[in-house]
Amino acid sequence: MERVKGVRDFLPKDMILRESIFSTLKRVFESFGFDPLETPAIETWELLSAKGGLGEEAVKDIFRLRDKAGRELGLRFDLTVPLARVVASNPQLPKPFKRYQISRVWRYEEIRKGRYREFWQADIDTIGVRSMRADAEILAVVVKCLEELGFDDFYIKLNNRKVLDGLTEDLSIARRSRFAVFRAIDKLEKLGAERVKEELEKLIEKQAVEGVFKFITLKGSNEEMLARAEQMLRSEVGKQGVRELEELLSIAGIYGIEGRLRIDFSLARGLDYYTGPIFEAVIGGAERLGSVAGGGRYDKLVEIYGGPPTPATGISFGVERLAELLRERVELRATKTKLFVASATEEVRQDVLRLAQKLRKDGLAVETDLMGRKLRKQLEYADSAGIPYVVIVGREELGRGVVRLRDMRKRVEKEVEVERIPLSID
Amino acid sequence: MERVKGVRDFLPKDMILRESIFSTLKRVFESFGFDPLETPAIETWELLSAKGGLGEEAVKDIFRLRDKAGRELGLRFDLTVPLARVVASNPQLPKPFKRYQISRVWRYEEIRKGRYREFWQADIDTIGVRSMRADAEILAVVVKCLEELGFDDFYIKLNNRKVLDGLTEDLSIARRSRFAVFRAIDKLEKLGAERVKEELEKLIEKQAVEGVFKFITLKGSNEEMLARAEQMLRSEVGKQGVRELEELLSIAGIYGIEGRLRIDFSLARGLDYYTGPIFEAVIGGAERLGSVAGGGRYDKLVEIYGGPPTPATGISFGVERLAELLRERVELRATKTKLFVASATEEVRQDVLRLAQKLRKDGLAVETDLMGRKLRKQLEYADSAGIPYVVIVGREELGRGVVRLRDMRKRVEKEVEVERIPLSID
Numbered sequence: 001m002e003r004v005k006g007v008r009d010f011l012p013k014d015m016i017l018r019e020s021i022f023s024t025l026k027r028v029f030e031s032f033g034f035d036p037l038e039t040p041a042i043e044t045w046e047l048l049s050a051k052g053g054l055g056e057e058a059v060k061d062i063f064r065l066r067d068k069a070g071r072e073l074g075l076r077f078d079l080t081v082p083l084a085r086v087v088a089s090n091p092q093l094p095k096p097f098k099r100y101q102i103s104r105v106w107r108y109e110e111i112r113k114g115r116y117r118e119f120w121q122a123d124i125d126t127i128g129v130r131s132m133r134a135d136a137e138i139l140a141v142v143v144k145c146l147e148e149l150g151f152d153d154f155y156i157k158l159n160n161r162k163v164l165d166g167l168t169e170d171l172s173i174a175r176r177s178r179f180a181v182f183r184a185i186d187k188l189e190k191l192g193a194e195r196v197k198e199e200l201e202k203l204i205e206k207q208a209v210e211g212v213f214k215f216i217t218l219k220g221s222n223e224e225m226l227a228r229a230e231q232m233l234r235s236e237v238g239k240q241g242v243r244e245l246e247e248l249l250s251i252a253g254i255y256g257i258e259g260r261l262r263i264d265f266s267l268a269r270g271l272d273y274y275t276g277p278i279f280e281a282v283i284g285g286a287e288r289l290g291s292v293a294g295g296g297r298y299d300k301l302v303e304i305y306g307g308p309p310t311p312a313t314g315i316s317f318g319v320e321r322l323a324e325l326l327r328e329r330v331e332l333r334a335t336k337t338k339l340f341v342a343s344a345t346e347e348v349r350q351d352v353l354r355l356a357q358k359l360r361k362d363g364l365a366v367e368t369d370l371m372g373r374k375l376r377k378q379l380e381y382a383d384s385a386g387i388p389y390v391v392i393v394g395r396e397e398l399g400r401g402v403v404r405l406r407d408m409r410k411r412v413e414k415e416v417e418v419e420r421i422p423l424s425i426d
Numbered sequence: 427m428e429r430v431k432g433v434r435d436f437l438p439k440d441m442i443l444r445e446s447i448f449s450t451l452k453r454v455f456e457s458f459g460f461d462p463l464e465t466p467a468i469e470t471w472e473l474l475s476a477k478g479g480l481g482e483e484a485v486k487d488i489f490r491l492r493d494k495a496g497r498e499l500g501l502r503f504d505l506t507v508p509l510a511r512v513v514a515s516n517p518q519l520p521k522p523f524k525r526y527q528i529s530r531v532w533r534y535e536e537i538r539k540g541r542y543r544e545f546w547q548a549d550i551d552t553i554g555v556r557s558m559r560a561d562a563e564i565l566a567v568v569v570k571c572l573e574e575l576g577f578d579d580f581y582i583k584l585n586n587r588k589v590l591d592g593l594t595e596d597l598s599i600a601r602r603s604r605f606a607v608f609r610a611i612d613k614l615e616k617l618g619a620e621r622v623k624e625e626l627e628k629l630i631e632k633q634a635v636e637g638v639f640k641f642i643t644l645k646g647s648n649e650e651m652l653a654r655a656e657q658m659l660r661s662e663v664g665k666q667g668v669r670e671l672e673e674l675l676s677i678a679g680i681y682g683i684e685g686r687l688r689i690d691f692s693l694a695r696g697l698d699y700y701t702g703p704i705f706e707a708v709i710g711g712a713e714r715l716g717s718v719a720g721g722g723r724y725d726k727l728v729e730i731y732g733g734p735p736t737p738a739t740g741i742s743f744g745v746e747r748l749a750e751l752l753r754e755r756v757e758l759r760a761t762k763t764k765l766f767v768a769s770a771t772e773e774v775r776q777d778v779l780r781l782a783q784k785l786r787k788d789g790l791a792v793e794t795d796l797m798g799r800k801l802r803k804q805l806e807y808a809d810s811a812g813i814p815y816v817v818i819v820g821r822e823e824l825g826r827g828v829v830r831l832r833d834m835r836k837r838v839e840k841e842v843e844v845e846r847i848p849l850s851i852d
Contacts, residue, residue, distance in 0.1 A: 001470065001472060001473045001474075001476070001511055001514070001515075001731045002473075003466065003469070003470075003495075003515075003730055004466060004468045004469060004470055004499060004513070007467075007468060008463040008466065009463070009464070009465050009466070009508075009516075010462075010463065010465075011463060011516065011519070012461035012462060012463060012525065015461070015463055015464050016462060017763075018460065018464075019462055030762050030763075030791045031786040031789075031790070031791050032786065032791075032792070032793070033761070033791060033792060033793030035438035035441070035442065035760075035762055035763070036436075036438060036441040036442060036445055037435070037436065037437060037438060037441055038435070038436040038441050038444075039435050039436075040429065040430060040434065040435070040543070040544050041433075041435035041467055041530065041532075041544065042430045042433060042501075043429070043430060044428060044429075045427045045428065046427060046428075047428075048427070051464075063493070063494075064493070065491045065492065065493060065499075066491065066492050067489070067490070067491060067534070068490050070437070070535075070536060071430075073430060073491075075467070075468075082435075083747040085427055085429070086435050088427070089427075089429075090435075090437065093437070093795075094807060094810040094811045095807075096796050096797065096807075098793070099438065104467065106467075108493070118466050118467065118468070119710050126796065128797075129796045129797055130797075131796060131797060131798060133795075133796040133797075133798075134796045137754040137796065138726045140783075144786075146559075152658035163469060207731065234535075234567060251779075254776050254780065255777045255779065255783065256783075257523075267542040270712050305427045306427055331849055335459070335461050336456050336461055337456075337459040337461070343637075349679050353677075353680045353681065354680065357682075358567075358679065360457040360458065360570075363457075364457070365457050365458075365459060366457065366458070366459060366460070367459030368563075369559075370522050370552065370555045370557060370560045370563060371521075371522065371554075371555055371556075371557060371559075372557060372559075381520060381521075384520040385520045398709070417672050
């Protein structure tokens, strides 16, 4: 029978890679004081579609459902909206509340290559902090995570929704068009300047389009970019956005990550809920994939869901893209089993089970034959399953306290003392 | 805004406990050679409701949905049906295929205390093995898991669907009533003998009810029970069931777990798909909670979903019940953060960030102040967040290469050298 369209099974080879990504991210998240949180897969339609939340383009992509009783529901689109709901309904949580969540989200998009309707995200968010210290810490976590995953060539694009707000204010762009303008700008890299201009011209005056383009295509060092923006922007909100970026860069300097940050005024992010700094991490040489992490500050979202005014900032790692990149860079393992303990003859089967139990106590991942197979078939199984070592237990050898240890990759065999098995494999 | 009814948020305190359960289970599962697999949350209605699968009573509880396009879907009810689908559609997987899956399932049950519509299961299954070696290994894993979780007083009830099949054959119970009879028997502990008898009398002859009760209430040692069953059962399938249990007990002996196993002919399990040995693990003194793990052999399920005839056996841990029991037995932690590095004055804030980064490199989970709070407020936060240690950085002390280390639980403070911080906390 068939799977549902657009969702996947993850066989061990894929899942072992994903779990190694999760465990690296978790270790770094926890080292910065983020704790785990989990929320339900299903949320009410009311929550998911709330105004000022995901925004109309994202709301179209929600995996919308009706339950048996006819209630309107949806599978969560991201991990940020559920977090904002949790924070709104748990005012007792000490602030800052720093949580991570590594879990699945669902999007009912057109099915095409590389797009799935169910996938993982790994999010960290800091709730309750107005200061740029929180945003700088988020970026320090991102840098550490990508380094620990083995990437060296990467950078984080940085902008501020307040800067873009200021720009639209200066250009007298109507407030109701603002989010549509941001979404159009956000597609610059994907669609190119001409098509984005066409899209913008449907929304705003031609002169305003020119003004937007002049600003978002600014190039230079972070200092130069901020100096130019400060000159160009007239509205207070835009100037405040510039000051926030300056403060963020200054704290990033203490973390030693300022070299990873690149101000890019064309970064806009697609969702409505951002209100301050926004960021996207990109792997050098893999720009075609888009960003591997993206996020920003969303100071209004908790309030939208009924909580008190609560500043918040965070980022989401795209686990699918990280997995795609790492699949080419690391050796994939089909199994976490290290060792197969094989019986050379029927009479040693009990000894094999006992030896396997002993090796498990030593911390090894060990399999034994469950199918009554002959030695040759046991070796074939270990080989096809990708188990790197086989211990062959024979009666005569066992009498001398030794076994044969076979390295399945190098295809070499040697005799080792039973006690020395754990020391003899890598 | 509200959550969907019957589902929960897991705040860090709950989630840290759950993750410690997951990591113990994973470690043991992997030590026996089980590898991770993940399947989608959503399956087709056709798959979930297939005849010979979950069975009509369970099908009623499926969280049934329609997507935007009107397709009939459901959230997965268990992790076994999706596994059988994966195995049916991936004939290339080497056999035995041993996988674990720790993930969520959904049941659209009446909302009442202790019942949730979304919860975790942790499953191991061995696919492709007809021999009782696979079932015995599953039980060895269960024993090891419960020991590692800190339980000492527990046992595993053991029966065989073939034994119950033989019993119904001997009593000339119609095949179409068989699953309903099993489900009625399965409620013996919950509803008591009288109510189960009433339920059975609606399904089968009074004389057959007596025959069923005489058999399922047999008591004695495992050897006595099997000897009595061998005498009483006349049909071939029943006798085969007894032989399987004998073989299973004998292999369990090699693993040294036979003392944990109790033959109990009233164990029936609720789902239709079982075909051989069935098992349920119970914690002594917590029988009121029901079993903490349950499963059995299901040799027909892969075929039902379109695969070749494929023997299979496995068990599912009920994470909710394990969490409920452990909540009373272990000290709950509100955070995994070990250490808060506090600034005594404004001028040391940069030093604080640098020291925190250094301690993270040493493997510690460390937080710093993000809110520009005074020292007293920083200490209050660390206390309310449940962080066990605070390092207080002061300018004068830092000049001497020391900091003050405060144990928040014992409420004592001492001066330690910066280099010795990691060694000074437990």
